[in-house]
Amino acid sequence: MTASLTLASSLERLGTESAFAVLARAKQLEAQGQDVIHLEIGAPDFATPKHVSEAAFASVRAGETSYCPSAGIPDFRDAAANYLAETRDIPVEGRSVLAANGAKPFLFFAVLATCEPGDEVIYPDPGFPIYESAISFVGATPVPLPLREDRDFSFDPGDLADRLSERTKLVIVNSPHNPTGGVVSAADLAEAAAMLRDSSAWVLSDEVYSRMVYEGSFASITSQPGMLERTILLDGLSKTYSMTGWRCGFAAVPDALIDPLERFFVNTTSCVPPFVQRAGIAALTGPQDESQAMISEFQARRDLVVEGLNGLPGVSCRTPRGAFYAFPNVAETGIPADELATRLLDEAGVALLAGSAFGTVGADNLRVSYANSAENLTAAIERIAAFLDEQ
Numbered sequence: 001m002t003a004s005l006t007l008a009s010s011l012e013r014l015g016t017e018s019a020f021a022v023l024a025r026a027k028q029l030e031a032q033g034q035d036v037i038h039l040e041i042g043a044p045d046f047a048t049p050k051h052v053s054e055a056a057f058a059s060v061r062a063g064e065t066s067y068c069p070s071a072g073i074p075d076f077r078d079a080a081a082n083y084l085a086e087t088r089d090i091p092v093e094g095r096s097v098l099a100a101n102g103a104k105p106f107l108f109f110a111v112l113a114t115c116e117p118g119d120e121v122i123y124p125d126p127g128f129p130i131y132e133s134a135i136s137f138v139g140a141t142p143v144p145l146p147l148r149e150d151r152d153f154s155f156d157p158g159d160l161a162d163r164l165s166e167r168t169k170l171v172i173v174n175s176p177h178n179p180t181g182g183v184v185s186a187a188d189l190a191e192a193a194a195m196l197r198d199s200s201a202w203v204l205s206d207e208v209y210s211r212m213v214y215e216g217s218f219a220s221i222t223s224q225p226g227m228l229e230r231t232i233l234l235d236g237l238s239k240t241y242s243m244t245g246w247r248c249g250f251a252a253v254p255d256a257l258i259d260p261l262e263r264f265f266v267n268t269t270s271c272v273p274p275f276v277q278r279a280g281i282a283a284l285t286g287p288q289d290e291s292q293a294m295i296s297e298f299q300a301r302r303d304l305v306v307e308g309l310n311g312l313p314g315v316s317c318r319t320p321r322g323a324f325y326a327f328p329n330v331a332e333t334g335i336p337a338d339e340l341a342t343r344l345l346d347e348a349g350v351a352l353l354a355g356s357a358f359g360t361v362g363a364d365n366l367r368v369s370y371a372n373s374a375e376n377l378t379a380a381i382e383r384i385a386a387f388l389d390e391q
């Protein structure tokens with residue numbers, strides 16, 4: 001008789017990202033001959049700028065194909081430090097910046113490095129699912145901070161005050177925001193900073209969409225007095241430079257976290273490939289025109305999508321001020337959002353995500369990624385309109 005093979009019980013607390021599951025289902029339908037318009041995945045549909053790819057090719061040709069420092073090569077850390085300093089108007093030095101295989105590892109390892117059972121972590125609801133996954137996995141207590149549709153999906157500082165306690169170990173802020181496209185104002189961040197300054201909470205500011213702000217200007221909580229010292233300031237190449245497959249993110253981290261985070265990288269991924277970091281340097285320091293053109297295109301698509309969604313019966317959509325997501329409320333269609341998302345894929349060939357994939361607050365909403373061509377977006381709106389007409 002063989003002993004039974006069991007898995008770790010902690011796996012029950014490890015979440016996932018439903019975008020990948022819906023993408024897999026959409027691909028399955030496509031393999032069966034169905035035509036699907038993809039509005040589920042959060043990846044820019046543009047080529048990586050040519051000069052960025054060329055920098056990687058040159059690096060490979062020069063033989064930079066071996067291990068390199070786990071914290072990142074010095075040139076990359078300096079380039080990322082300058083970029084963060086200039087775009088947030090804060091002092092950042094290369095020694096405080098770490099590179100990782102995308103922004104995601106920072107999310108997970110920052111939670112592992114700061115939290116343990118009994119600690120509380122405040123995070124946005126709706127929010128990027130990896131936050132709750134990491135919090136639950138370490139056994140800390142997830143404390144959702146509701147994002148208010150009537151505040152264009154930013155949090156109410158009063159709600160933050162209500163949730164802060166002496167057990168709060170980490171507060172996660174994400175602006176511009178996935179899944180809603182909401183942008184937190186500098187005034188709200190100042191109020192949050194005033195509360196956090198005297199707390200014992202670390203802050204994780206996920207700013208991977210920082211360049212995609214269409215109205216007003218981007219504000220980082222690290223620009224508030226006393227915040228940089230307690231904040232893991234996270235950004236990356238994936239979204240800004242259409243480099244999701246390259247896997248390169250970077251963060252400015254407080255002194256006490258530099259060594260722990262580096263050790264997580266030594267223990268797991270070893271390093272970001274050096275040629276990817278060379279591409280990153282080219283992206284951060286080279287011409288910005290392709291990235292800017294992509295962002296302008298996203299703004300035009302946003303306008304198209306929001307207008308189209310608001311023209312649908314039972315659908316209302318706030319105008320997102322950033323990122324490349326719309327988060328329409330579909331309560332008035334009379335079809336539960338979860339069911340609507342499934343049926344739109346199966347019956348209308350439009351892949352998008354139910355708001356419930358991001359927490360409890362957005363259960364009446366859908367997430368629409370407008371990282372697709374204007375032509376496909378228009379066709380998707382027509383398909384949804386035809387589907388709703390038939391109900």
Ligand SMILES: Cc1ncc(COP(=O)(O)O)c(C=O)c1O
Nearest residue numbers: 042102103104128178236238249
């Ligand atoms: C809010 C947010 N943070 C982090 C990430 C991860 O980005 P990366 O590709 O750099 O790991 C994403 C990707 O969708 C995101 O939406």
